[in-house]
Amino acid sequence: MRKFIIRRIAYLLLTYWAFITVLFVIFRMTPGDPTTMYVVEGMTEAERQATLERYGLTDPLHIQYLNYVGDLLRGDLGFSYRYNTSVASILIIKFWNTIFLMATSLLIAYSIGILFGAYLGWVRGTAKEKGGLLLALIFRSSPEFWIGIVLLSVFVFRLGWFPWGGIRAIGAEAPVGFTSRYFNREFAYHLFLPALTGAIYYMAQPILLMRSSMISVLNSDFIEIKKAEGLSPTRIVYKHAARNSMLPMATVIALVAGMSIGGSLVIETVFSWPGMGREMVESVHHNDYPMAMGAFFLMGTVVIFMNFLADIAYVYLDPRVRYD
Amino acid sequence: MLSIENLNVYYETEEGDVHAVDGVNLELERNETIGLVGESGCGKTTTAKSIIRLLATNGRIADGTIEFEGTDITELSDRQLRKQIRWNEVSMIPQNAMNGFDPVYTVGEQIVEVIRAHESKTSKNEAWERARDLFDRLGIESDRVTDYPHQFSGGMAQRAMVALALALSPSIVLADEPTTALDVVIQDRILRVIKDLQDELNSSMILITHDMSVVSETCDDIAVMYGGRIVEYADAETVIKEPRHPYTLGLRNSFPDITQDSQELISIPGVPPDLVDPDEGCKFAPRCPFAEDQCWEETPQPEEYGENHIVECHRADEVEHLQEEAKKRETWMAMKDDPNAAPTKDVKDVKDVNQPADTLQEGSHDD
Numbered sequence: 139m140r141k142f143i144i145r146r147i148a149y150l151l152l153t154y155w156a157f158i159t160v161l162f163v164i165f166r167m168t169p170g171d172p173t174t175m176y177v178v179e180g181m182t183e184a185e186r187q188a189t190l191e192r193y194g195l196t197d198p199l200h201i202q203y204l205n206y207v208g209d210l211l212r213g214d215l216g217f218s219y220r221y222n223t224s225v226a227s228i229l230i231i232k233f234w235n236t237i238f239l240m241a242t243s244l245l246i247a248y249s250i251g252i253l254f255g256a257y258l259g260w261v262r263g264t265a266k267e268k269g270g271l272l273l274a275l276i277f278r279s280s281p282e283f284w285i286g287i288v289l290l291s292v293f294v295f296r297l298g299w300f301p302w303g304g305i306r307a308i309g310a311e312a313p314v315g316f317t318s319r320y321f322n323r324e325f326a327y328h329l330f331l332p333a334l335t336g337a338i339y340y341m342a343q344p345i346l347l348m349r350s351s352m353i354s355v356l357n358s359d360f361i362e363i364k365k366a367e368g369l370s371p372t373r374i375v376y377k378h379a380a381r382n383s384m385l386p387m388a389t390v391i392a393l394v395a396g397m398s399i400g401g402s403l404v405i406e407t408v409f410s411w412p413g414m415g416r417e418m419v420e421s422v423h424h425n426d427y428p429m430a431m432g433a434f435f436l437m438g439t440v441v442i443f444m445n446f447l448a449d450i451a452y453v454y455l456d457p458r459v460r461y462d
Numbered sequence: 463m464l465s466i467e468n469l470n471v472y473y474e475t476e477e478g479d480v481h482a483v484d485g486v487n488l489e490l491e492r493n494e495t496i497g498l499v500g501e502s503g504c505g506k507t508t509t510a511k512s513i514i515r516l517l518a519t520n521g522r523i524a525d526g527t528i529e530f531e532g533t534d535i536t537e538l539s540d541r542q543l544r545k546q547i548r549w550n551e552v553s554m555i556p557q558n559a560m561n562g563f564d565p566v567y568t569v570g571e572q573i574v575e576v577i578r579a580h581e582s583k584t585s586k587n588e589a590w591e592r593a594r595d596l597f598d599r600l601g602i603e604s605d606r607v608t609d610y611p612h613q614f615s616g617g618m619a620q621r622a623m624v625a626l627a628l629a630l631s632p633s634i635v636l637a638d639e640p641t642t643a644l645d646v647v648i649q650d651r652i653l654r655v656i657k658d659l660q661d662e663l664n665s666s667m668i669l670i671t672h673d674m675s676v677v678s679e680t681c682d683d684i685a686v687m688y689g690g691r692i693v694e695y696a697d698a699e700t701v702i703k704e705p706r707h708p709y710t711l712g713l714r715n716s717f718p719d720i721t722q723d724s725q726e727l728i729s730i731p732g733v734p735p736d737l738v739d740p741d742e743g744c745k746f747a748p749r750c751p752f753a754e755d756q757c758w759e760e761t762p763q764p765e766e767y768g769e770n771h772i773v774e775c776h777r778a779d780e781v782e783h784l785q786e787e788a789k790k791r792e793t794w795m796a797m798k799d800d801p802n803a804a805p806t807k808d809v810k811d812v813k814d815v816n817q818p819a820d821t822l823q824e825g826s827h828d829d
Contacts, residue, residue: 263519359561363626366516367576368548378564457566457610 142453150446157438162206165431166199193217215435216428220421225432229417233436235305236413238320239405240398242329243336248391250337251344256380258345259352260371270345278342286335286408293331300331303410332409336402340394347390351383358382385456392448396441463666464490464513464634469526471508471517471690478738482508482521484690487764490634495660495667497677497698499713500687503734506670509687510636513668514552515543530633549629550580554636555656558643559623563611569622570594570607573629580630596625600655617648621655628659635660635667641676653680674717678702683770686710689735689745692764696771704785706767706778708750711788731797744776751793752777752784 190196194205209216215225258270294302305328306312313319355361356379364374403415414433421429452459471483483505490496498506511517513528513535528535535547556562563572573593577584584592594604600621606614614622620640627635637656641649657680660667671677677684677698684701686694686709694707705711712730732749744762747753754776762774767781777784787793 359556359558360564362516363554363556363562364564366514366548366554367579368544368550369576369579370544373579378567381566382564455566457568458612 139453143450146446146449150442153442154439157442158207158210158435159203161431161434161438162203165427166202168427193219210435215432218421218426218429220424220426220429225428228429229414229432229436232412232414232417234316234320235411236399236402236406236415238325239329239332239411239413240336240395240402242333243405244340244391244395244398246333246337247340248344248387251341252348252380252384252387253376254341255345255348256352256375256383258349259356259383260375260379262349262353262356267349271349274342274345274349277338278346280339282335282339282404283408285338286332286405289331289335290408301328303408304328305412332405332411335405335408336398340398343390343394344387347386348380348383351386352379355379355382385452388448388451388455389445392444393441395444396437399437399440463492463531464488465527465529466509466513467527467529469509469512469528470524471505471512472522472524473518474520474522475738479524480737481690481740482737483512484737484740486526486687486690486692488685488692490666490668492633492666493661493664494683495657495669495681497681497684498668498670498687499672499674499677499684501672501734503737504687505690506687507638508690510554510638510668510670513634513636514548514554516554545580549576549632551632552634552636553627553630553632554638555620555623555627555640557639559619560611560614560616562623563619563626565611568608568610569614569626570609573607573626576626577629592629593625596629597622599659600625617644617652620644620648620652624652624656624659628663628665631663631665633665635665636670637667638670639672640669642671642673649676656680674702674714686713689740690737691745691774692772693746693774694772696768700768700771704781706771706773706781706784707746707775708752708777708784708788709746711784712749712794715788715794728791728794731794744774749797751787751797752780 187196194202197205206216213226215229217223218225218228221228254270255274258267258274261267261270290302293299301307306324310324313322319325361374361379364378369378399414401415402411402413403419405411406413406416414436418430418433418437421427421433466486466488469483469486469488470481472479473482474480482503486505486509488496488509498509500506508517508521512523513530515523515535517523523536526536530547530551533546535543538547563569567575570590570593573596574586574589577589577592578586581589590607593607597604597607602618602621602625606618606622611619611622620643624640635656640656641652644652653676656667659665669677669680681698684696684698685692686701686705686707688709694701694705694710696705701710702714705714709730712728715728716730717727730749735745735748742761743759744750744753744757747757750757756776760776762776764772764774765778766772767778
């Protein structure tokens, strides 16, 4: 077990290094630098050179690469051209905003989706299954922005139950400190609709996956034995069948969690949520490459880290992979 | 103790109802072992599973009673069945033990689970203690209760499955080809272990197999099944040595007899009958070298020949002639060549319908 984790950490580092390198190369291949953004009619060549030098863009590529890696190791994501401040200070806030939004969405989507999908697998062939399946397919084929707009029009503009967007009341000062920022009623109140939008959108996949996984597990011999043992149906479905059907879910959760960080863009736009997705797109628009790189870096970090967690989780979920 | 009367089990298919079990009568006494023998799809597994109503979604008990100590199992509610009968009184050993355990829990956890599901008073520690004790009695190191199923070898897994089956000291164990997946040496050991424990617990067993050598060693009585009916029933020795039904004679031919030096194995030509809306007449007639007009027209009724020997065959009283002729290869081969002899309806693979491939619904009916 320890050996497995150590080896897995080695893979993690290797993946990380490859990821950082690709990120660096891609952004060096894209055209544009700070001067193209702030191009002013009267900018002289000397001024341009000075700007480039200030950002370290006149160094040879390999030096730039080493500086980049070194900075990352120190937790320095660079200096934003657009905000004129460090990337990390801007991104860290947007990152947590997005994490809270997506974690809530996915938590709801996957806990309900898994249970509901397991149920659909169990009642296979009945009208209940057909109805549930239809619902899942509607969820799956509804675009996020549409779900968001529908929720907005009903709960905000018609019923007035929730705010139309943002993460706190307009004009309110951002509370200082992590806990006071996120763990309060004001935030939860603003979080509700966007999180629900995400939950609905992301719920279809676990439902459908769990259902088909359940159907194959329910055909196993051991399920028949459990029935013969006189265990209650609930116990058989959730303790045995669902537990076995969960195995493929670990991988999916990891992938979806990673991708949702970037994919939150649509929800963030509909609900004016100041998150990573919007920041990423805007920095690309404005050629703010350090910011965009930082955003991609955080997103990749989440993907890599979640996959690592999934692999570790697998060991606990499925005893058969333990000594691999 | 267990009395099955006129059991009819049908599977609903697109072609119509498959009469998988068609009027079976069976009596099982305490500490008795009955072997159910026959080809795939003859209804032996369906008969056994009917006892705990573990039929596929499309299967139903259409007629008959299954009385266990005075209670008709077919009349019980799902809940009563689950609480009183399943595993408490009737447990089962599947063909492949490795697949019979949930792979993500240890074998011990699964034994403890079933004990605690039925005996609310038994503490967790006591249940674990019992699991260890069962392992010990079955010749497995008791520490291995904390192992996962995949960590066992085939033979060990089968023993562990026997431990699971006997965890609640059931009155009846349904063993569905419990040793088919194992090699001969281990087969023998497992059978002996099952036998010993069965004697100790005073349990009865219904042993399903198509292996004549297994039944002859293990069983008190043998029921030979064909086309959903018990065509011959007698004590093991009689069935092996003095069978009267042509099907039993044919079946015996297709297994080697170690008491004879060299023996040609003769198989029964043809395929099992189509059980969708069966016609009148003996179901074995199309494959029977001794079939006469009467056999095609009239379903033979069970007749008693000697003590506890029941045969369903119009020609069972010509036993000597049948036994003599059945030994010859030509007798059976003639059947194969004669196209007029077997006007069978198109034969579907009955085996498929009998397999509980789709047991999902069954569960939801349990609610």
